[in-house]
Amino acid sequence: SNELKIAVGAMEIADKVVSDVMTRINDVFMLPDTTILNARTVMQIVKMGYTRIPVYTAGDKNNVTDLLFVKDLALLDPDDNFTVKTVCGYHKHPVKFVMNDTPLPCLLEAFKKGDGHLAMVKRLVNSSEHDPAYELVGVVTLEDIVEEILQAE
Numbered sequence: 001s002n003e004l005k006i007a008v009g010a011m012e013i014a015d016k017v018v019s020d021v022m023t024r025i026n027d028v029f030m031l032p033d034t035t036i037l038n039a040r041t042v043m044q045i046v047k048m049g050y051t052r053i054p055v056y057t058a059g060d061k062n063n064v065t066d067l068l069f070v071k072d073l074a075l076l077d078p079d080d081n082f083t084v085k086t087v088c089g090y091h092k093h094p095v096k097f098v099m100n101d102t103p104l105p106c107l108l109e110a111f112k113k114g115d116g117h118l119a120m121v122k123r124l125v126n127s128s129e130h131d132p133a134y135e136l137v138g139v140v141t142l143e144d145i146v147e148e149i150l151q152a153e
């Protein structure tokens with residue numbers, strides 16, 4: 001039955017971690033904060049079909065500083081040629097980060113408590129040093145957890 005499948009799926013997420021369900025960074029649609037929001041770029045962004053777009057600073061895709069919400073573009077006058085940085089500075093949607101090895105039940109709890117339902121996924125790269133460094137390896141959303149629950153065999 002479907003109910004049984006969902007129950008099994010819900011139990012199975014206990015054994016899974018963020019990197020099992022995330023969207024990998026190479027498949028993530030991100031924007032540099034320097035992007036100029038004119039009619040052409042706004043159309044390209046809307047056509048991608050995502051609600052939330054990670055924004056990076058200083059040309060460094062590991063340095064995600066903001067989220068651009070597509071709905072933020074609705075009130076924009078394309079002739080103003082605002083940059084993504086300006087629009088993000090106005091809305092200030094906080095970016096969440098999670099480690100790649102976070103168990104899915106913990107992520108689900110975090111999504112339930114918090115406001116946003118998207119997190120950047122990071123991985124520790126040099127654990128031997130005193131100052132740990134991270135690299136971004138993907139994004140994960142509530143949708144990714146729900147999908148995992150519903151697709152149980």
Ligand code: ATP
Nearest residue numbers: 023027028029049050051052053139140141143144
């Ligand atoms: P919503 O459904 O709230 O309108 P959405 O369709 O943009 O938002 P989700 O439904 O949360 O996004 O996620 C759908 C899938 O898209 C998930 O697998 C998620 O990891 C992925 N995803 C979300 N945002 C992006 C993005 N900017 N680039 C690439 N993949 C994304």
Ligand code: ATP
Nearest residue numbers: 061062063064065096097098120122133134135136
């Ligand atoms: P500081 O290094 O000055 O403490 P921070 O960049 O770590 O600032 P926090 O808000 O303290 O900012 O970070 C919370 C967590 O998110 C930390 O584990 C941090 O490494 C991580 N983090 C913050 N910004 C980024 C980013 N742009 N890319 C990857 N991880 C980030």
